[in-house]
Amino acid sequence: MSNKTIKNIGILLKPRNVTEFSTTIPNLTEWLIRRKKHVSFLEKEEGRILNIFKKLPKSVSFISEDEINKLDLIITLGGDGTIIGVSRKCTKSSPPIFGVNMGRLGFITEFSKIEYFDELANTLKGNFNIAKLPLYKVSVSKRGKEIFKGNFINDVVINKNNISRMFTLSVECDSELIFNVSGDGLIISSPVGSTAYSLAAGGPITHPDVNALLLTPICPHSLNHRPLVIPDNKEIEVKFPVKESHLSLTLDGQEAVDIEKGCIVKISKMKNSYAKIIKNNDRTYFQTLKEKLTHGQREGR
Structure with a gap:
């Protein structure tokens, strides 16, 4: 759990274009702005973001990678590779990461692209637990x-x-x-x-x-x-x-x-260097193994 007020949120994207981005990014951005949050994207993504939005909302800005640690929360849209790319640059003071899985396989990316809004709403209220990845x-x-x-x-x-x-x-x-x-x-x-x-x-x-x-x-x-x-x-x-x-x-x-x-x-x-990943409380490690690798499941005949 966290008592820190979450105001400034960065959305970091998978490098390769994903079809759902054209709807997911505007919907998520507008959802956050309605909750009075300031949304940032990386400067290197500016061209891609401007192509997605018909009109860029006023509460959106672009930041350098050096400014990521000043955010209150990072939302990654991608997969494990996206969240690992961010995590490799984390320090003890880096913000927590809320990973949304836009692909098929994900062990570290905790939340499904279909059902993450409820968990994100709880996160914005400070109701979340984190896993520390060394x-x-x-x-x-x-x-x-x-x-x-x-x-x-x-x-x-x-x-x-x-x-x-x-x-x-x-x-x-x-x-x-x-x-x-x-x-x-x-x-x-x-x-x-x-x-x-x-x-x-x-x-x-x-x-x-x-x-x-x-x-x-x-x-x-x-x-x-x-x-x-x-x-x-x-x-x-x-x-x-x-x-x-x-x-x-x-x-x-x-x-x-x-x-x-x-x-x-x-x-x-x-x-004392680790990434803080927001956990999905409805998902356990062994459930993930069974879902992703069919580990421990009896094979059908």
Whole structure:
């Protein structure tokens, strides 16, 4: 629950156009304005928004991405990718996020596009609960100099960025060698991301309340390498033989960086940095698993 008055609301959109936007965005904007709320869109979306509205309401403005943290509430219209893109930039002081699922599959996006208005009305009154999604940090260094840093919510993937070919990497936990693995790559996933790429690669489904990181080899060239779950208060360090090249590191499938020869990748949980996601009280994690993955359901004959 929150006692803070919600006045300034930002609506953030899925990058790709969705057919329903032409009606959903005007309807939602007008609904909020009738409740005396100020609505903001990102400056980079101005062209798209002006094409949707016949006449832009006076209580609508455009803001930069740096101004998002000044809002009282963020509404995302899209899917998990949209909400993850926002969450990756969150800090402890960032506003809560109300995610509306405009697509088919959504684990983090809590509310259906068909029935979210009632829950949004409760949210505007301060009647809501939040789930805190932790952020994780990644740094890439070479010869002791940091050359890249970034954040992720779901996962970090290390693989080849050109032709698929087996390569070798070593993984350490708090400076202790865990394993050397040869294969197509490695996924380091959070519990929230356990139902994404990690699951497709054979990793375990992990409840988001578990404080863990998942190490899932991609097509390992050995029967002995299996997914490994470790505490998330450990620092993971990934090293590569000097001869390896053309490697890529991808964060949440949204940001990629090339890894040069001799680079070291470090991954750890960030302290006091998390995204605040407004929960749907009519939906549980296990209900979501059954709905999205038919997990635990008896197959029909």
